[in-house]
Structures are given as structure tokens and as C-alpha cells.
Amino acid sequence: MNEILSKEKSIYIQISEMIENDILRDILLEEEKVPSTNDLAKIYTINPATAAKGVNILVDSGVLYKKRGIGMFVSAGAKKLIMKRRKAEFYENYVRAIVEEAKNLGMTKEDLIKMIDEAN
Amino acid sequence: MNTLECKGIVKKFGSNEVLHGVDLTLERGKIYGLIGRNGAGKTTLLSIASGQNPATAGEVTVSATDDIAAQPLKVWDNQDALDLICFSRELNITGGNAGVGGLKVKDYLKAAQTYFPNYDKALEDRLVKEFELDVKKRLSKLSKGMLSMVTIIVALASKAPYTFFDEPVAGLDVVARETFYKIALEEFSESGRTFVISTHIIEEAADIFEEVLFLDKGKIILKENTQELVERVVHVSGKEEDVDAICEGRKVYHVEKIGRSKAAAVMLEPGEELKNTADITVQPMNLQQIFVAMCGKEA
Numbered sequence: 001m002n003e004i005l006s007k008e009k010s011i012y013i014q015i016s017e018m019i020e021n022d023i024l025r026d027i028l029l030e031e032e033k034v035p036s037t038n039d040l041a042k043i044y045t046i047n048p049a050t051a052a053k054g055v056n057i058l059v060d061s062g063v064l065y066k067k068r069g070i071g072m073f074v075s076a077g078a079k080k081l082i083m084k085r086r087k088a089e090f091y092e093n094y095v096r097a098i099v100e101e102a103k104n105l106g107m108t109k110e111d112l113i114k115m116i117d118e119a120n
Numbered sequence: 121m122n123t124l125e126c127k128g129i130v131k132k133f134g135s136n137e138v139l140h141g142v143d144l145t146l147e148r149g150k151i152y153g154l155i156g157r158n159g160a161g162k163t164t165l166l167s168i169a170s171g172q173n174p175a176t177a178g179e180v181t182v183s184a185t186d187d188i189a190a191q192p193l194k195v196w197d198n199q200d201a202l203d204l205i206c207f208s209r210e211l212n213i214t215g216g217n218a219g220v221g222g223l224k225v226k227d228y229l230k231a232a233q234t235y236f237p238n239y240d241k242a243l244e245d246r247l248v249k250e251f252e253l254d255v256k257k258r259l260s261k262l263s264k265g266m267l268s269m270v271t272i273i274v275a276l277a278s279k280a281p282y283t284f285f286d287e288p289v290a291g292l293d294v295v296a297r298e299t300f301y302k303i304a305l306e307e308f309s310e311s312g313r314t315f316v317i318s319t320h321i322i323e324e325a326a327d328i329f330e331e332v333l334f335l336d337k338g339k340i341i342l343k344e345n346t347q348e349l350v351e352r353v354v355h356v357s358g359k360e361e362d363v364d365a366i367c368e369g370r371k372v373y374h375v376e377k378i379g380r381s382k383a384a385a386v387m388l389e390p391g392e393e394l395k396n397t398a399d400i401t402v403q404p405m406n407l408q409q410i411f412v413a414m415c416g417k418e419a
Contacts, residue, residue, distance in 0.1 A: 038309040
């Protein structure tokens with residue numbers, strides 16, 4: 001939760017990604033309480049409604065759940081869930097773009113696989 | 121219920137009309153950013169909305185209760201309504217020690233306290249400490265930034281349900297500005313008051329505004345959720361006919377042309393996404409860039 005906000009992306013998306021990163025890095029553990037939207041608003045100097053929007057994305061995707069009157073908690077299995085979703089996004093955002101560009105450059109599938117091998 | 125409403129506000133100074141029929145509803149529990157160029161009418165609008173200045177035409181009403189049956193109160197010349205509103209004006213000390221300039225900070229704050237029924241002296245003391253303000257100094261001896269601190273302290277400590285800040289960060293150094301944003305957010309979270317904050321330092325305050333209001337030449341030309349606005353307005357550039365095809369049927373601001381190349385700020389439909397293609401480049405814009413595109417001079 002100590003990353004700084006950039007201007008590249010919507011603030012609420014950055015908030016949700018930061019919480020996810022903290023879960024992946026075991027900074028926030030499963031079944032643990034996450035900072036309240038008011039805390040997040042104050043830490044990042046953002047409107048509480050924006051912070052809430054970021055948190056709600058994670059509630060909708062099942063990464064966090066709400067305990068009435070207490071706050072938001074990390075769901076059991078949140079880490080797996082995040083990785084699964086990020087893998088799907090990795091495919092959509094990166095792998096497909098790489099294949100597309102390889103085609104533009106007239107590379108064959110074998111050329112591309114060879115390149116990936118080299119980079120690894 | 122629980123709103124402050126301006127209906128058809130017109131303000132003339134002599135023959136010069138500075139507000140041309142402003143309609144504006146402010147809801148309880150939101151932070152609004154009021155953005156406009158010098159002379160757009162920001163201070164005039166806030167002074168009318170807070171009953172400090174009469175409108176030439178139109179009416180301001182306020183309500184601070186959830187009771188749907190409660191009649192909203194007329195703001196002009198009505199103490200019950202004025203108790204709900206604080207407009208902390210920019211202090212301009214021009215006459216040296218004559219008039220308000222001769223007052224010590226602590227005496228000015230004491231006077232302010234008498235205007236607001238819910239004034240929070242403990243909060244005032246905390247803010248004075250936080251800003252390291254010397255209350256024994258006379259207002260005429262304060263720098264521009266220190267005068268801004270005084271207006272901020274009055275606004276926050278007033279505890280008024282509707283509180284208007286008139287360029288609160290003018291002259292403040294970057295650390296003091298950050299302090300102001302944090303304290304304002306903290307007070308907002310705890311109290312659910314409505315804040316309207318006018319500012320020229322748009323980008324650093326953008327993230328604390330739930331909604332932004334663009335005031336241009338005496339008219340509110342835009343009132344939108346800040347995050348949604350920033351997502352909806354994009355900068356499109358490319359060959360003229362390709363950009364024209366994108367602009368077709370959309371709201372377009374600030375078109376620029378260089379040779380065969382053309383660029384424009386384009387408002388998308390809510391939820392609509394526009395992606396880079398081989399022909400056009402689509403880039404996000406920040407609030408400041410959007411404001412300049414909408415209210416700046418045409419190129």
C-alpha cells in the first residue's frame with residue numbers, strides 16, 4: 001500500500017491493483033482487514049468515493065468481502081483468484097499483441113518461440 | 121432535501137452581466153471542484169450562493185435535513201439558512217493596519233467564531249498548530265500563503281454543512297497545500313459536509329474532487345463526476361480524414377491542425393472505449409488538459 005499514484009491510469013484502478021499487489025506479496029493476508037476507504041482517501045489524498053470505487057471492484061471480483069459494520073476483508077483464496085485473472089489479462093494484453101506484432105514483422109511461429117527462449 | 125440549489129442566478133454589476141442564469145444543485149456529502157479562468161465569475165457565484173451578495177435575478181435555497189417534507193430555506197437575508205453555509209473569502213489586505221489588516225490573527229478568528237453556531241474552537245487550535253501560524257501577528261503582516269491559512273482555518277472550523285473555499289491554496293507552499301488536502305479530506309470523511317473548492321492548481325487537487333464544475337464566462341458549462349470525465353475525454357490525432365471520421369457525431373473540443381495532421385479532444389459516450397489503430401492515436405487527457413480544451417482559446 002506504499003506505492004505512489006501515477007497519472008497513467010484511473011485512480012480507482014490503481015487503488016484496486018495496489019491492494020492486489022499487497023495480497024500477492026503477502027503484505028495483506030487472507031482473512032485480514034484491509035484499510036478503510038477513509039484511510040485510503042487520506043493516505044493517497046483522493047476522494048473517499050474514488051477509493052470506494054477501487055475497493056468495490058475487488059468486492060465484485062470476489063477478492064475482498066464485506067463484514068457488515070466492520071469493514072472489508074481479504075477473501076480465502078484471493079491470491080489464486082488474482083493470479084488466475086492476471087494470467088487471462090496477460091494473454092489478452094500481451095501475448096496476443098506480441099503475436100500480432102510478430103506477424104507484422106513477417107516472423108514465423110518458430111522464430112517467435114526461439115526469441116522467447118532466448119529471452120528466458 | 122439536503123441540497124443547496126441555485127436557480128437562474130443572474131448577476132449584473134451596472135450594465136456588465138457576469139453570471140448568465142446559473143442553475144446548480146450541490147448535494148450533501150460531496151467535494152466539488154470549481155474551476156474557471158480569472159473573471160469567469162467563481163467568487164461572485166460563491167458569494168451569491170452563500171447569501172453574501174444579492175443576485176440580480178434568480179434564487180438560492182438550502183436544506184440540510186433528510187426530511188423530505190421539510191421546505192428548503194431561502195438563503196438571502198435568512199439567518200437560519202446562513203447558519204448552514206460558510207464562504208471563506210480570500211483575504212485581500214490592502215490598507216495596511218487600517219480596517220481588518222490591523223487585527224491580530226487571534227482576534228480575527230475570535231470574530232469569525234461569532235458568525236458560526238457550530239464553530240469548533242478545538243479544530244481551530246489544531247489547525248493553527250498544524251500550519252504553524254503565529255496568531256499574535258497582525259493580518260497586514262501576513263504573507264499571501266499565511267492569509268490563505270487563516271481563511272482555511274475559518275472554513276474548516278465553521279463546521280457549516282455547506283462550506284465554500286475560495287482559492288484556499290493560493291500562495292501556499294507545496295507542503296502546506298498537501299496538508300490542506302489531507303485535513304480537508306479528514307474533516308470531510310468524519311462530517312459528511314459539502315465542500316466547494318475553487319482552484320487554479322487543477323491537477324494536484326483533481327483527485328479529491330468527486331465532481332468538477334467548469335465555470336466559463338458566467339455559465340456552468342460542465343458538471344461531471346471527475347473520474348468519469350477523465351475517462352471519457354480523450355485526445356485523438358492522426359490524418360485529417362481519419363480524425364474527422366472519429367469526430368463525426370461526437371462532442372469535440374479544441375481542434376488543432378498541422379499540415380495533413382489533425383488533433384482534437386473528443387468526448388466519448390459513457391463506457392465507450394476508443395483504441396489506438398494503425399491510423400489514429402488515442403491518448404488519455406488529465407483534468408487540466410480537459411479544462412484547457414473546453415475553456416481555453418481556440419487555436
